[in-house]
Amino acid sequence: MNMNINELLKCLNCGSCVKGCPQYQEAQKETKSPRGKIRNIKYAYENKKKIDLSDFDKCKDCDFPCEDVCPAKINFREGFKKENLEEIFNEFSD
Known part of the structure; x- marks a missing residue:
């Protein structure tokens, strides 16, 4: 399992x-x-x-x-980076 996924699954x-x-x-x-x-x-x-990553673009401008x-001390800043999520989901079909 991808390290990024493991971080988020601490939720x-x-x-x-x-x-x-x-x-x-x-x-x-709730989905936002x-x-x-x-x-x-x-x-x-x-x-x-695959998932729609457009909502994650808005996170990059957030503090x-x-x-x-x-x-759980989740590192949302890294976990929600679009490029990290693309790396996880690029192998999946629509």
């Missing part, structure tokens, strides 16, 4: 990251939150499916308040 699904996420605050959709993104990544990885409150 406890506690929701601490949701409150401070600018994308979630704007859209009010760090927790929702990790769920999508996990599902896609386990089912060998990652999710990292400050995450009890």
Whole structure:
């Protein structure tokens, strides 16, 4: 399993990251939150499916308040980098 995936799979699904996420605050959709993104990544990885990475582009302009409150100390800054995610999912079909 890819090291990047292992980092993200440390998620406890506690929701601490949701409150401070600018994308979630704007859209009010779980899929825009760090927790929702990790769920999508996990599902896609386990089912060998590609995912839409466009939401992760917005993370690059963020100061990652999710990292400050995450009890699992997930490195979202690295985990959500589009190039890292592309490396994981480029072998999967649509």
